Amino acid sequence: MADHSEVLRGIRKYPGVSYPTLVPNMTGLKAAIEAGAEEIAVFASASEAFSHKNINCSIEESIRRFKEVTEHAIKSGMRVRGYISCVCGCPYQGAVKPEEVVRVASLLRKLGCYEISLGDTIGVGTPGSVRSLLNILLDPTAERNADEKFSSSELAFGIKVIDSSAGGLGGCPYARGASGNVATEDLVYMLEGMGVSTGVNLPKLLEAVHFIHGVIGRPPVSHVAQVMAPPSVGLRLKEDSHL
Template structure:
């Protein structure tokens, strides 16, 4: 049984977390959140989404957010773009890295981005071609890798096909999302095993939600498969608006506690991160979903 010596945390709170919270934070608060997260030692903080504010009001003002953050050396601030229009807006805002979002499930693709899986790939091809011409890195997301709220269980082969197509288009990294949090360790490991035959495991990231309390166990399993990139969200912010009852991403604090216990390096200050989680939950007026964050508060660590 072996684990990576080092794991990279991709912090999703300011985008995937906040876009699924009921409250809409000011641009100033979002800037402060991102600055605080970067100060904790996180090297990758997804900072916004160039989507219609009509559909995702929480992400309105992403250009102002990107302009206002400190951007310390060595920290990357990717943003999500759904199409060429979003890419144009991201370029105008000075984005240096973007992400595109697809699904391994036909029904989820139709309901989430209003097109079929095949149509989404055609859309992404244009976005990636344009992004590369401007020197932007592009990350690819594949959602519903372990289950779909409409189609049920998703075959690993379908995940591998979508992940491989995005990788072939030029995505440097593919994030595999258990969007509704139904995965278990054995299924997660089998899924990664199949996908890794199509995409190098070094280019795969785990993006697990915690609906059934299995996210940490699933991460433990896929790290043994060689996965060394983990998406997580401070204080467990977020959820999925298209998956009723789905919990948010696994909390970054909880992931860090697990990794520290395994002796895996991340370069992130857990105490500072827990303080940030506590602060943003107060700003949102919601309960902290991180068990580690709550425990640290209870014992007076902050």
């Protein structure tokens, strides 16, 4: 996170687009404010074991740490988004009970998070397990969840915010098997094929994906990026083959 301020200052910002900045503590919040951030993100885990491995504290301790951060951010006019990791399973403790996810989600909402992202950190979730989790989280009879807003990948529940990463980049170094994230280009291709308009320009997205993978020196892992390379990329690959 050392270069987050430099990145935030350097990107071209477009009206109507959110640029949330991950903030772990007050030092990070101060840097985000100085860099012009308008929205921050805080993260907690639904797994005690993962919380200790990832940020070296319990879930309750992490929430107490975030309390000062979120209060100061909201007073400064910033929006706060919450993230929960390991909602479907943990590499250290195994299964994670839905009730634990509900508990952490409620704590984040009390901190003032306007939206909560549900993260299947190691990719063990199935359509069945995700539906079971969302049935509990979004139970209209449960007063604690009446105001919850969630971000997941379950369209059947009317959820329309899905987190992904261009080229599938990312992953958590503290989670075995978390080699990357859902590739944005695969997600956009699937949704558009289902008749769901995303507003994303897929050819432009693919140009960005191949650019960043060229910078890091490895080919993209997503299916769409492999079979739908932009013409400029295809030309470069053809030229490279003659070397």
